[in-house]
Amino acid sequence: MKILIAATPLTGHVNPMLAIGRAAAARGDDVIVLTDPAFQAKVEAAGLNFAPYADNGSASFLETTLPAGPERFRHEFQRRFIDPMPVQTAALKALIAANAPDVIVAGSMFLGVLPLLLDTAPRPPIITANISFLFLDRPDHAPVGLGLPPARDRTELARYAALKAGMDAAFTNPVRAYADAQLARLGVPPLPASLPHSVVVLPDLFLQPTVPGFEYDYGPLPQSVRFIGLLQPPTPAADLPDWWPELERANAEGKPVALVTQGTLANADFGALVEPTLTALADRDDLLVLATTGGRPIEALRGPIPANTRVARFLPFRELLPRVSVLITNGGYGSVSQALANGVPIVSAGLTEDKAEVNARIGWSGAGINLATNTPSADALRVAVTRVLDEPSFRQQAAALRDAFAARDAMTGILGAIDDLARTGSVLRGGASAAVPLARSA
Structure with a gap:
């Protein structure tokens, strides 16, 4: 079978797609990965065929001239994801013509x-x-992006409606209009709904890499939506840090282990989370603290490294997370999902990109504490980490989510979906799936 994979050129976007590609190639499928040339070596190291399109830095664009808020978020979103649409579409059409992929x-x-x-x-x-x-789009009409948990009463419903009106005016409607203008230039109809909602309902199948217990109840879902569990990214070959035996010794002695990360994108300023976490936990002799810089030099961390802390540029999360007692994170979806799949409770603090929504789900699910800020204080972090370590409810809820993840084999579900669609050729043209709801997938 011929499979064409298309990946936005960001590490957290490329890695899950490479996991799919490697699994498909391992069973004999012919896989081509379309992404920016910056990721060519990574694609080819995974044993997959590479096809380029020039992203020209759009995906990693960060607005620096506007203050944080809807206007800045809109500008970043448009530049990162909508502006590359014409060149991405042209590259897809060329590959379809040349290679005739099945899916x-x-x-x-x-x-x-x-x-x-x-x-x-x-x-x-x-x-x-x-x-x-x-x-x-949510049935309680909460605007997407603000990190609001499900409404509990009529007062919250009214507040959410007012917030949504403001968000629609400042972000949702301008983004939809901007995307529709691009689509019109490409000679196709406009979106059937808001851009985020359309991204979910238009494809023939939409795979959600989590479990229902970590998502809000949207009521009847489009028939195309499937929960698949953890989409585990490939683990790059790397030597374990020289302090790894200390981690093993801590585990053997029952000493708690805390891991802090700002991921690989929102990590330009470690003063946002990593540094205050190290400060917050510096006097915890009963705790081993691990930190990763997401590929940045360790020297980028300001101030002395506390005696109870060990740092590495990269850490193998697949091997590490089963040994961790609490994750402190700004809310990268991949890291959060991996932690929950291992039953690790979380302390989260982050509002950029999609992090407000991811972190809201951490608090709502009961698997951790959401500090709901980009700049948590050391005192707030100390209190939150202590609570998560000391109060059993967080570990219990994280364990329940771990069991739910264990009941789903994401890769089996993905490869099965690919096979079903390739065999039947069944597609819903022009966004027909948007109008065909079906009960939530199990």
């Missing part, structure tokens, strides 16, 4: 698939693999 598997923010989905022209079946929270 396209695209990351959820690779918006170059939208013109194919909205057109009535023949195309291969398209599967979208999400890399973040389920961003459907």
Whole structure:
């Protein structure tokens, strides 16, 4: 079978798609990965065929001239994900013509698939693999992006409606209009709903890499949505840090282990989370603290490293997380999912990108504490970490989510979905799936 994978050129987006590609190639499928040349070596190291398109830095664009808020978020979103749409679509069409793939598997923010989905022209079946929270429009009308838990009463419903009106005016409607203008230039119809909602409902299949217990109740879901559990990214070959035996000794002695990370994108300023966490826990002789810089030099950490702390540029989360007692994170969806799949409770603090929504789910699920800020104080972090370590409810809820993740084999579900679509050729043209709800997948 021929599979075309399309990935937004960000590490947290590329890694899950490479995991799918490697699993498909291992069983004999012919896999081509379309992404920016910056990731060519990584694609080829995974044993997959590479096809380039020039992203020109759009995906990693950060707005520096505007203050934090809806206008800045809108500008970043448009530049990162909508502006590359024409070149992505052209690259997809060229590869379809040259290689005749049986199925396209695209990351959820690779918006170059939208013109194919909205057109009535023949195309291969398209599967979208999400890399973040389920961003459907919510039945309580809470605006997507603010990190609001489900409304509990009429007062919150009214407040959410007012907030949504403001968010629609400042972000949702301008983004939809901006995307519709791009689509019009490409000669296809406009979106059937808001852009995030359309990304979910338009593909022939939308794979959500979590379990229902870590998502809000949206009521009846589109028939295309499936919960698949943990989409485990590939573990790069790397030597374990020289302090790894200390970790093993801590585990053997029953000493708690805390891990702090700001991921690989929002890690330009370690003063946001890593440094205050190290300060907060510096006097905990009963705790081993681990920190990763997400690829940045360790020297980028300011101030002395506390005696109870060990640092590495990269850490193998697959081997590490089963040994961790608490994760302190700014809310990267992949790291959060891996932690919960290992039953690790979480302290989270982050509001950028999709992190407000991811972190809201941590607090709502009971598997951790959401500090709901980009800049938590050392005191707040100390109190939150102590609570998560000392109060059993957080570990118990994280363990329940771990068991739910264990009941799902994501890769089996993904490869099965690819096979089903390739065999039947069944696709829903022009976004027909948006109008066909079905009960929540188990």
